[in-house]
Amino acid sequence: xxxxxTRKRVLKVCALLLAVLLVLGVVAVSVGAVPIPLGRVLRAxxxxxxxxxxxxELIVFSIRLPRILLAMLVGAALGVAGAGYQALxxxxxxxxxxxxxxxxxxxxxxxxxxxxxxxTVATPVAAFLGAALTIAVVYFxxxxxxxxxxxxxxxxxxxxxxxxxxxxxxxxxxxxxxxLRGMAFWLxxxxxxxxxxxxxxxxxxxxxxxxxxxxMLANNLNLLLAGEPEALQLGVNVRRTKLIVYLAASLxxxxxxxxxxxxxxxxxxxxxxxxxxxGSDYRLLVPASALVGAxxxxxxxxxxxTVIAPTELPVGAVTxxxxxxxxxxxxxxxxxxxxxxxxx
Amino acid sequence: xxxxxxRWAGKWWAVALLLAAMLAARETHAQSxxxxxxxxxxxxxxxxxxxxxxxxxxxxxxxxxxxxxxxxLVGVSNYCDYPPAAxxxxxxxxxxxxxxxxxxxxxxxxxLATTAGNRRxxxxxxxxxxxxxxxxxxxxxxxxxxxxxxxxxxxGVPEAGAKLEADLRAQFAAVAARVEGRARARVLFVLWxxxxxxxxxxxxxxxxxxxxxxESVTAERAxxxxxxxxxxxxxxxPDYLVLAHSPALEQQLxxxxxxxxxxxxxxxxxxxxxxxxxxxxxxxxxxxEAVERLARALHPEAFEEQ
Numbered sequence: 085x086x087x088x089x090t091r092k093r094v095l096k097v098c099a100l101l102l103a104v105l106l107v108l109g110v111v112a113v114s115v116g117a118v119p120i121p122l123g124r125v126l127r128a129x130x131x132x133x134x135x136x137x138x139x140x141e142l143i144v145f146s147i148r149l150p151r152i153l154l155a156m157l158v159g160a161a162l163g164v165a166g167a168g169y170q171a172l173x174x175x176x177x178x179x180x181x182x183x184x185x186x187x188x189x190x191x192x193x194x195x196x197x198x199x200x201x202x203x204t205v206a207t208p209v210a211a212f213l214g215a216a217l218t219i220a221v222v223y224f225x226x227x228x229x230x231x232x233x234x235x236x237x238x239x240x241x242x243x244x245x246x247x248x249x250x251x252x253x254x255x256x257x258x259x260x261x262x263x264l265r266g267m268a269f270w271l272x273x274x275x276x277x278x279x280x281x282x283x284x285x286x287x288x289x290x291x292x293x294x295x296x297x298x299x300m301l302a303n304n305l306n307l308l309l310a311g312e313p314e315a316l317q318l319g320v321n322v323r324r325t326k327l328i329v330y331l332a333a334s335l336x337x338x339x340x341x342x343x344x345x346x347x348x349x350x351x352x353x354x355x356x357x358x359x360x361x362x363g364s365d366y367r368l369l370v371p372a373s374a375l376v377g378a379x380x381x382x383x384x385x386x387x388x389x390t391v392i393a394p395t396e397l398p399v400g401a402v403t404x405x406x407x408x409x410x411x412x413x414x415x416x417x418x419x420x421x422x423x424x425x426x427x428x
Numbered sequence: 429x430x431x432x433x434x435r436w437a438g439k440w441w442a443v444a445l446l447l448a449a450m451l452a453a454r455e456t457h458a459q460s461x462x463x464x465x466x467x468x469x470x471x472x473x474x475x476x477x478x479x480x481x482x483x484x485x486x487x488x489x490x491x492x493x494x495x496x497x498x499x500x501l502v503g504v505s506n507y508c509d510y511p512p513a514a515x516x517x518x519x520x521x522x523x524x525x526x527x528x529x530x531x532x533x534x535x536x537x538x539x540l541a542t543t544a545g546n547r548r549x550x551x552x553x554x555x556x557x558x559x560x561x562x563x564x565x566x567x568x569x570x571x572x573x574x575x576x577x578x579x580x581x582x583x584g585v586p587e588a589g590a591k592l593e594a595d596l597r598a599q600f601a602a603v604a605a606r607v608e609g610r611a612r613a614r615v616l617f618v619l620w621x622x623x624x625x626x627x628x629x630x631x632x633x634x635x636x637x638x639x640x641x642x643e644s645v646t647a648e649r650a651x652x653x654x655x656x657x658x659x660x661x662x663x664x665x666p667d668y669l670v671l672a673h674s675p676a677l678e679q680q681l682x683x684x685x686x687x688x689x690x691x692x693x694x695x696x697x698x699x700x701x702x703x704x705x706x707x708x709x710x711x712x713x714x715x716x717e718a719v720e721r722l723a724r725a726l727h728p729e730a731f732e733e734q
Contacts, residue, residue, distance in 0.1 A: 117527040143529040146557050276525055277553040394520050394527035395506065 089365045097362055101375035105156065108379060112386040113148050117393035120144065150278040155385040155399075156378035157284065158275070158344045159354075161291045161336035163377020166351030167358070167369055168298045168333030171305040172326055173238050179352040180337035183241030186348075187248035188218025189341035190271055194255050215338030218244060223330060273347035273400025275385050290339050295374050297332035301325050302366035309364075347400045349407030350381055356414050467565040467578065468543060470551075474560050475537045478583050482536040485523050485545040487712030488564065488579075489514050492540075494713040495580055495588045503534040510714070528553055538562060540579065544632075544711055566711040568635040569600070569719075576713070592713065599716045600639060603723050606730040607641030613726040615642040616666035616695070621680050624656045632711045640722035641730075642668070658689055665693065668700040668726065672709050702726070 110129070114122040120140050127135035128144060136144060162180060169178035180186050192214020222244050226237030252271075278284070298305075304325040307315040315322055337351070354377040355369060362372050381399070384406065388397040461473040482503035483489040489508035492501050504517045505526060518534060521527040523545040531539060536559060541551055543565040554561045562582060564575040573593050580589020615637055619625045627633040628649040637644045645664040646654060671677060681701065684690045695701065702725045708718035724731050 117521070117530040118533040139533050139535055142532050142557060147529045147532065274525075276528070277549045280556060389527070394530040395522050396525045396527060 089363070089368055094368050094371065097368060098371050098375060101372060101379065105375055105379050105382070108382055108386075109152055109156070112152050112382055113144060115386060115390055116143070116148055117389070118143055150281055150284060151275055151385065151389075152382060153281075153284055153288075154275055154278040154344065155382045157288055157291055158340040158347065159350055159377040159379070159381025160295065160374040161340040161377070162347065162350040162381070163354035163358075163373040163375075164295045164298055164370060165333040165336045165340070166353075166377075167355040167366070167373040168305075168329045168336075169351070170355055171309060171366060172329050172333070173235075174309060175235075175238055176356070177352070178238060178241075180333070180341075181346070181348050181351065182238070182245065183334075184218050184222055184243075184245035184248055185215050185241075185334050185337045186341050186346045187245045187252070188221075189215040189338055190346055191248050191252055191255075192217075193342070194252055198255060209342070211342035212338045215334065215341060218248065219331070219334040219338070271346055271400075272398035273345040273403070274398050275344050276389070276396050279343055287339055287343060291336050294332040294336035294339075295370065298329055299367075299370045301329055302370050305329065305366040309366075345398075345400065347381070347403055349403045349411065350377055350384075353407050353411055353414070354380055356411075360414070360417075464562070464582065466562045467571075467575065468563040470555075470561075470563060472560050472562050474562065474582060476584075478537045480534065480536045480538075481583070482520060482531055482534055482539045483508060484520070484526055484539060484550070485542040486510065487544065487566070487710040488540045488542055490710065490712035490714060491576055491579055494592050495576070495583070495585055497583050497585060497588070500583070502536060503531065524550075526550060528557065532557060532559065536560075538582070540564065542566070542711075566632060567630060568632050569639065569711075569715060570635075571632065572711050572713070572715060573597070575711075596713060596716050600719065603639065603716075603720050607639075607723050607727050610641055610727055610730060612641055612643040613668055614645055614664075614666050615668045615670050615726070616645050616661060616664065618669055618671045619653055621671075621684070624658065624661070625653050626656050628652050628654050632715070633708060636708055636715060636719050636722065637670070639719045641727050642670070642722065662689065662693065666695050667698075668702055669693075669695045670702045670704065670708075670722065673703050673705050677703065 110126065111122070113129070114120060114125040118140075120136070120143065124135045124140070125144055128141065165180045165185075166178070169180065169183060170176060172178065189211040192210035192212065195214070196210035222237065222241050225240035225244070228236050279287070304315070304320045304322075307318050307320050308322065308325065312322055340347075355373050357380075358369055358372045358376050361376075362368050381403070384402045385399045388399040388402045391397065460476040462476060463471060463473055466472050479500055480502045481492065481497070481500050483492060483501060484505050486505065486508045489501070489504050490510055492498055493511050493514065498513065501514075501517055503520045504514055505523045506519050506521060507523055508514045508517070508519075518530075520530040520534070524547055528550075531554065539554055539559055539561045541561055541563045543563060546563070551561045551563060562579075564578065566572045566575045573596070576589050576593055576596075577586075580586050580592070617627050617633055617637060619627055619633070626646040626649070627637075627644065628651045629644070629647045630650065631652050634644055634647065645666045646656065671681075685696060690696055702722065704718055704721055707714040708722070
């Protein structure tokens with residue numbers, strides 16, 4: 085059914101997805117609350133300094149472009165994190181949100197807002213620390229003896245996520261109205277205030293590192309999916325593979341959540357979409373999940389900022405509205421169980 | 429400018445001189461940024477001549493209209509509905525999440541925001557885009573006066589600000605004279621019904637209640653918008669419930685009257701439910717109207733004889 089995976093096919097699919105991403109990116113730069121003709125945007129993008137007025141230039145390069153890049157980065161991070169968790173747990177429902185990593189990040193952000201009323205740089209930093217701490221706790225709880233048990237880990241994640249959301253609800257009662265407003269928006273995913281480009285570059289490096297780490301272990305993940313004993317027999321260092329994938333996926337999630345808030349369904353759905361489109365070999369699944377994740381979140385965020393412009397929707401609402409029905413559709417497909425990476 | 433240029437066309441040196449003068453003028457204009465500290469403690473560079481203003485909240489918009497500078501107002505939030513003319517201004521989106529690009533496209537010299545509605549993130553994002561944002565933080569009615577003063581000075585119309593303040597102070601004084609010496613009515617201000625939320629003592633609404641001759645039963649709460657349990661409400665047993673109007677309010681109140689726990693409340697037994705319009709939620713010039721309306725409802729006898 086699936087073609088034999090060759091390096092050529094991986095490159096071909098990735099090139100195709102990259103082209104789609106670029107085209108959509110250019111389209112996204114030219115749409116928004118303020119209409120700016122595509123032709124002018126294109127000329128400005130290739131270096132023309134006269135194509136746009138001062139304001140339009142500010143809009144294109146300082147508002148839209150950082151936001152579009154952020155959407156792509158976060159989408160790629162969540163897509164790969166989801167793919168990583170799903171292989172790790174051999175569980176189609178695994179996802180950064182289910183595992184509580186996003187909740188940890190959100191809690192970190194709330195604590196920073198409650199303590200340091202005025203320091204704003206602290207918020208993403210605290211969110212990342214919260215995510216990192218949650219990863220450690222969930223990983224510790226999920227361990228059974230020497231083994232990292234998929235089911236215990238998943239349960240530990242679910243329990244941690246629900247505990248964290250209770251703590252968040254508790255803490256939100258102590259925040260003043262102003263912080264609460266920001267927080268509520270943040271919890272639903274918000275990319276309307278992207279970080280400056282130099283910070284985006286560092287985020288890009290971190291996320292790229294995480295993606296590469298998972299990609300390097302793609303073969304091991306393929307073997308792991310066939311079953312742990314089999315992988316062990318074939319010489320896979322199962323424990324190390326799991327640890328690295330878990331840390332890399334969680335790093336990607338932590339970084340993503342710390343700058344964009346909690347955006348659901350991307351990590352859950354993107355790997356499934358990729359499996360349906362291109363098969364479940366992780367050597368293709370990992371890069372394709374990154375690219376499809378970038379495409380999906382770019383489209384979702386562009387919708388979020390244009391459908392009822394100048395009013396902006398939280399992007400998490402868009403991904404949930406589109407994602408939930410799509411997820412149900414995927415669940416009901418007969419191939420789902422096999423494609424999702426559960427035991428075949 | 430073109431006419432001037434044509435007149436001097438024969439004398440190129442004069443044109444050159446004029447250009448030099450214009451350049452010099454532009455230079456000084458660029459330098460003529462005033463560094464001010466806004467009400468939230470941020471430092472803002474504001475042009476000496478503010479010609480294009482974007483307001484991000486209804487109370488700010490109302491202050492601008494009251495100061496008579498609405499011709500310079502080039503953009504407002506979706507909620508800026510008063511005076512009605514404000515609804516014809518270009519809109520930049522929600523208070524909580526306005527469209528940054530829409531704001532930038534309006535080329536504002538100054539964006540006015542308020543802590544009573546706008547988000548810090550919005551202000552920071554605009555700052556990063558090189559847009560001057562002045563934030564007001566009216567914590568009580570004196571704070572509204574301060575904001576009026578600050579805005580009027582920022583926009584170069586201090587006389588209009590002083591006059592507006594004097595007018596408003598006179599209106600407040602008139603209400604104060606009416607309610608002075610009367611027993612304060614014990615009031616629960618219901619900010620939100622489900623879940624039940626009220627106002628703490630550091631809010632401008634608390635000040636409104638005070639000035640209208642009321643005593644807030646939640647005065648000891650230090651949070652701005654404290655959640656309240658029904659038990660507390662029953663124990664405090666306020667004489668009046670005061671609410672701001674909202675579309676679903678009538679239905680919600682009717683529901684409340686059906687509930688046994690609420691039925692026993694003195695305020696509901698006597699049907700002492702006062703519904704104010706949205707002005708009570710806006711720390712702007714019309715806050716005095718909210719005070720007067722509430723005072724009239726609480727102390728009708730004080731307003732009988734002229």
